[in-house]
Amino acid sequence: MNKHLLSAADLTRDDAVAILDTAVELARVSDRTVKKLPTLRGRTVVNLFFEDSTRTRISFEAAAKRLSADVITFSAKGSSVSKGESLKDTALTLEAMGADAIVVRHGASGAPHRLAHSGWIDGVVVNAGDGTHEHPTQALLDAYTLRHHLSSDEGALDGRHVVIVGDVLHSRVARSNVLLLHTLGARVTLVAPPTLMPVGVESWPCGISYDLDAALPGADAVMMLRVQAERMNAAYFPSANEYSRRYGLDVRRSDLLADGGIVMHPGPMNRGMEITAEVADGPRSVIVEQVTNGVHVRMAVLYRLLGAADVIGEAS
Template sequence: MKHLLSAADLSLDEVTGILDLAEEMSQVQSRPVKKLPALRGRTVVNLFFEDSTRTRSSFELAGKWLSADVINVSAKGSSVSKGESLRDTVLTVAAMGVDALVIRHMASGAPQQAAQWVDAHVLNAGDGTHEHPTQALLDAFSMRRHFRASDPDFDWRDKTVAVVGDLTHSRVVRSNVLLLRTLGARVVLVAPPTLLPSGVQSWPAEVSTDLDEVLGSADVVMMLRVQRERMSGGYFPTAREYTVGYGLTRDRLARLKPGAAICHPGPMNRGLEISADAADSAASLVLDQVASGVAVRMSVLYHLLGGDDEGGTR
C-alpha cells in the first residue's frame, strides 16, 4: 500500500490484515512500555486544515507508539491562515523530507490531490463530505470484536449494519459503505429524504427513509452526527422533529434486535440523533470505537510505512 485515500482502495485481504494487526497493537496500550520500534526514523506529519480532536490525537499517538517522529500542523497558526494554497503547504511540508502526510481537509478530494504532488505516503484523515477510511476501519474493528464476543466464527455476510442520519454531509458513511461491502455485510442507509445524498441509489447499499422499519433487523445501528456546521438549514423542520423520526430514542433502544450494538463516530449530539440512554447503554460501542482508534491507526501506519518505500506487502 502506498496511500490510504479511500476505503475502496482496500482488498478484503488488506482489510483483514489491518484489523488483525490492530488487534495485536491494542495489546501495546496495556504494556508498561507503550512503544514499538517499527517506524523509528520515520517522520509523519499531521496536516489538519479542519478541527479535530480524536482523529488527530489518535494519529499522533499511533505514530509515536511506533517510534515515528510526529509533528502536527494545523491551519490555525500556520501559513495557511496567511493565504498559502493547499499545494504550496503540502509541497513545503513534503520538502522537509517527511515519510507520510496525514491530511484532514474540508474540501473533498484534497488528499487525492496531495498524493499526486508528493512522493510521501498520504493518508486521508477525512476530506470534506467524501471519505474517512480510518474511521470506517475502526468501526469495522469495533463491530468485529462485538460480533466475535458472541460468535468467534461469525460471518460478515450474516450481518446487517444500519447507518442512520445525516448521510449527505457525512464522510464516514461513504467509507463505511465501501468497507462493509468489501467485508460482505448488508448495509441499510436510513435518512430523511432531504439528507439522502444524490446518487445514493448507485451505492452498494439499500436505502430507507423509515428507521422503525429497519430497526428490528440491524445487528449494528450506526448513528451519524447531525452536522449543523455544514448545514445552511432547511434539511429538516426542527431538531425535535428530526429526533422523533430518526433519533435513537429510549423507545427505539428498547426495540433493537437482541444483541445489537450501537456505534457513533462522535462527537455526539446527545438528545438530537442519540439519546443519553442509548449512548450510555451496554449496547453502545462508542468508547470502544475511540479506544480502537489508536490501534487501528498504528496498524495502518505500519502497513504503509513498515517496509521499504515501495509500500508493497510481503
C-alpha cells in the first residue's frame, strides 16, 4: 500500500479489499462493550479541517480514538487557519508537534497531495476531501456498505451495477467512487445533466447517461449526490424544480432498482431536491448506516497506514 491515501486510484484491488476486510473485523470490535483497541496508543493523529465538515471530522475523530491514538483537531474556524496562516505554516506546526498522521480536509483540489509531497512533513497524509477532486474514505465506506448489502461482507463487487446521480462536475465523492468501484469490479453509471458532467468524462471507467429513468432499471444501488440549489444561478440547470423532476429520486424511480437494491447518499441531503423524504427514510435507504460504516472504514485506513501490528485480537 502507498504511504498516503490521497486518491482512490492509490488503492489496488488487494489494498481496497484488505481495508474493507479490516473494517469488518474492526466493526465486530465495535459491538463489544469496550470498544477501544490499544493499536495506536502513543501515536498522534491530527485532523486538519480547513473546510467545515462536522460529520467527516467526527467520524475520523471517533476512528482514531477507538484505536487509542492521541487526537488533535484543527478546524478553520477559531484557529490560526482562519487568520490567513498558510497551509505550509500549519503543516510545519503540526510536524513540530510530531503528528504521525494528518487527516486533511481542504477546499483546494490537490492540497493533501501538496502536503504529502512538498517535503514540509514526514507523517502519513489521509485525504478527507479536497476541493472538487477526491474523497477516498467516503468511497471506501460506500464500498463497504455496498459489499455488506450485495456481497455478504467478503470479496469484491464484481458485476454489481451502481448508478451515481447528480453534480458529478463538482463532486469529489463521485470521482473517488468511480475509481474505487471500478477497481472492485463494479459497473458504474454516472447520471447528470450534461452541464454537470466534467469535460473528458467519456474516458472515465464508467458509463454516462443523461436519463435517470433509463439508467435505474435493474441497478443494485443508486447513490444520490448533493446538489446545491445555487448551481442554478450559474446556469447549470434552470430551476430546482426542473432538476428534481429530471434527476431527483422519488419512490417511483427507486422501485426501478433490482430487488434488494439500495439507496445511498453521502450527506448532507437536500430533501425535496435530489431525494424525497419518502425515499431517504424508506426501506431501501442505507444512508444512516453509511455514517456508522464510516467510522469502521476510517479505523481500518488509519490502522493500515500507520502500520499497526496485528493486535485486533488483543482486546478480546
